[in-house]
Every structure is written in structure tokens, then in C-alpha cells.
Amino acid sequence: MNRRPLVIAAAVAAVVATAAFALPNLPPNPLTDPITDQVFQEKSKRYPTAADAPRRGPEAFTLPSWVPGDARDIRIHARTTGGEARLIRFTLGSTPLDGPQCRTGAPKRPRGRELDAKWWPRGIRPQERPECRDAHQYQVAVRGRHVYAWTDGTPSPGAAPGRSIPTAAR
Known part of the structure; x- marks a missing residue:
């Protein structure tokens, strides 16, 4: 009996299993990012300051209007399949939230948080409060100077899909 096909199948299965566990936990880098984007259909971006992050354009990586202009160390993790689920983390500057x-x-x-990231803290759910000034409602929690926010795409009350709430309503 030829065992070679069984050995090859076992080796391939081991490589696939290792990749499934290792890829989401590796830091972003040019080698694993394309694989993570294709396999998990999620992408992360990091901006040093709010000025570096887009405020307009494709919604997945734009900052919501309620993020202070002096926020720094901004991380955004979003679906690449067109879904509206996102995670945002930033550090407050001198302007309070x-x-x-x-x-x-x-x-x-909200339906519930659909994404996870290595930098997302555990046990934050009881601290979350709704934020509804953009097209999507966010659940926001503040821990010290760090702000954590997520959305599953639930529309904000009073906002038309894809649009911010008018300034007069703010």
C-alpha cells in the first residue's frame, strides 16, 4: 500500500490548520496582509494622527465625525467584503471625547460585534454606550485615554444610509 498520498494530505492539512491559527495573530506586514485580506476578508489600517486618517472617501477606513481632531494612534479594522462592520481604537489627545x-x-x-482584533480588549461590553451622529451607530467605550468603538452597520436613528446626520441635528 502506498502511504505517500496520506502523508502529503496530512502535511497539507497541518499547514492549513497552522495558517488558520497563526495568520490572524501575526502583526500586519507585507507578506501576510494579502493572505489575511483574501482568507478572512478583513483589513486593518493604522494612522499616527487624526490628520493622517481620511474623513471622506470609502467609509471602511474614514473616521467618524465624533472622533476628536487631535486623536492619535488610530487603528481601524474592517470587512473588505463591503459590509459595514468595523472596529476603531484611538488615543485621546487634549480634547476630551x-x-x-x-x-x-x-x-x-445592535446585532453584535462581528469582528475581533488583537488590540481589542476583553470584558469591555459593560462600558459601551451608543454614539449615533454618523450614518452608523457605534458602541463606544473609554478606558483611560483609549477609546474603543465598533459598529455592525446598524443605522443611526435619524440618519439616511451612507450619510452623516446634518449639522443642525447635532
């Missing part, structure tokens, strides 16, 4: 709020109506119950 004006408080998560929904000024145009009652917040909706």
Missing part, C-alpha cells in the same frame, strides 16, 4: 450620545432619537439595539 464629548461623550457617546444619540441626539436624534433612541439608539437601536
